[in-house]
Amino acid sequence: MSVWRIPLADIDLGEEEKAAVLAVLDRRWLTMGEETQHFEQEFADYVGATFAYAVSNCTVALHLACLALGLGPGDEVLVPSLTFVATAAAVRYVGATPRFVEITSEKDLTISPQDIVNCITPRTRAIIVMHYGGYMCDMPSILNIARQHNLFVIEDAAHSPGASLEGRKAGVWGDIGCFSFFSNKNLSTGEGGMVTTHRQDIAEKIRVLRSHGMTALTWDRHHGHAWSYDVVALGYNYRLDELRSAIGRVQLRKLEANNQRREDLVAYYREKIRERVPNIEVPFESHPGQSSYHLMPILLPRETPREHFMEGMKRRGIQTSIHYPPVHQFSAYQGITLVQGRDLHFTESIANREVTLPLYPMLTKAQVDEVVEAIFETLIETQPNH
Numbered sequence: 001m002s003v004w005r006i007p008l009a010d011i012d013l014g015e016e017e018k019a020a021v022l023a024v025l026d027r028r029w030l031t032m033g034e035e036t037q038h039f040e041q042e043f044a045d046y047v048g049a050t051f052a053y054a055v056s057n058c059t060v061a062l063h064l065a066c067l068a069l070g071l072g073p074g075d076e077v078l079v080p081s082l083t084f085v086a087t088a089a090a091v092r093y094v095g096a097t098p099r100f101v102e103i104t105s106e107k108d109l110t111i112s113p114q115d116i117v118n119c120i121t122p123r124t125r126a127i128i129v130m131h132y133g134g135y136m137c138d139m140p141s142i143l144n145i146a147r148q149h150n151l152f153v154i155e156d157a158a159h160s161p162g163a164s165l166e167g168r169k170a171g172v173w174g175d176i177g178c179f180s181f182f183s184n185k186n187l188s189t190g191e192g193g194m195v196t197t198h199r200q201d202i203a204e205k206i207r208v209l210r211s212h213g214m215t216a217l218t219w220d221r222h223h224g225h226a227w228s229y230d231v232v233a234l235g236y237n238y239r240l241d242e243l244r245s246a247i248g249r250v251q252l253r254k255l256e257a258n259n260q261r262r263e264d265l266v267a268y269y270r271e272k273i274r275e276r277v278p279n280i281e282v283p284f285e286s287h288p289g290q291s292s293y294h295l296m297p298i299l300l301p302r303e304t305p306r307e308h309f310m311e312g313m314k315r316r317g318i319q320t321s322i323h324y325p326p327v328h329q330f331s332a333y334q335g336i337t338l339v340q341g342r343d344l345h346f347t348e349s350i351a352n353r354e355v356t357l358p359l360y361p362m363l364t365k366a367q368v369d370e371v372v373e374a375i376f377e378t379l380i381e382t383q384p385n386h
């Protein structure tokens with residue numbers, strides 16, 4: 001049982017997922033197989049990708065993306081600093097250097113196309129964008145810049161299954177899309193992820209690298225000798241299993257309706273915040289495209305001490321979080337230099353004021369009222385001269 005009256009996130013899990021898992025157990029085939037193939041096909045169809053490969057999580061999806069594009073030592077990859085650390089870690093796994101890029105503004109927390117241009121050097125090979133909270137990055141501008149400078153584009157779509165811009169879904173704009181099915185994401189299998197691409201050459205690399213660099217599956221099909229396979233690359237075991245794929249297929253069928261629930265709740269949050277606590281800013285007021293509403297970020301008034309605020313919410317049984325402490329400020333990233341003479345003004349100012357409120361499909365409007373009332377009370381408490 002949760003210690004929170006209103007937790008930050010919660011999963012819509014029920015009888016359908018239970019039945020799907022039990023059916024897999026009855027079939028007695030647990031590692032990657034038929035269920036995973038169906039999940040991949042259904043996911044590819046849903047987002048409009050030519051190829052989709054299920055993997056253990058989004059972090060390894062990002063690693064595979066960097067490997068498949070041949071990124072390595074001496075290469076620079078542009079990444080937002082306002083993201084989960086895995087976005088930047090994947091670049092370091094292959095020996096390349098992440099360069100941290102600013103967000104667009106305090107109203108739009110996605111990577112700034114203008115600052116991408118500022119950060120390009122002769123060594124820049126790729127850009128990893130992240131659709132913050134489910135709100136799409138400015139993909140038309142980013143793809144234009146990428147074309148002009150001959151850069152690959154990877155989408156960290158961990159927040160954004162079902163989000164779209166100009167009718168085109170997140171994860172199919174760039175060369176490769178990476179999705180997460182971690183416990184608190186919009187589509188959850190506990191642990192899990194998906195790599196999408198429209199490029200046959202990349203698809204083949206990802207398929208092989210996901211499973212030890214072995215050619216066994218295709219070779220086996222053609223020749224019928226299960227013991228005779230070649231290893232054509234230094235591969236990994238990044239597979240997903242049938243139990244998780246079975247859960248994923250059910251979750252995928254629920255995704256649209258659950259994203260719609262999230263949208264209604266965000267609209268209600270905005271209305272209530274405007275009425276009751278108008279000094280709270282809510283980013284992405286008029287953002288283009290369709291969000292998947294993964295997060296409900298707010299910005300506290302500048303004078304409000306965030307830890308006191310979060311403590312006040314906790315005393316009222318409401319869980320809040322921070323998305324994100326900027327990656328460039330982490331100890332393990334201190335050696336990773338920024339482009340000379342730059343500071344990430346918006347990223348750092350956001351990082352000190354942002355608080356994420358509870359948002360999940362089963363949240364009720366009455367609970368949103370409670371959260372907003374708690375914000376009202378907590379803001380009074382945390383006023384400097386209270």
Ligand SMILES: *Cc1c(COP(=O)(O)O)cnc(C)c1O
Nearest residue numbers: 057058059084086158180181182
């Ligand atoms: C959750 C998340 C990841 C990592 O996903 P895992 O499936 O947990 O590895 C990567 N990037 C972002 C932006 C995330 O939110």
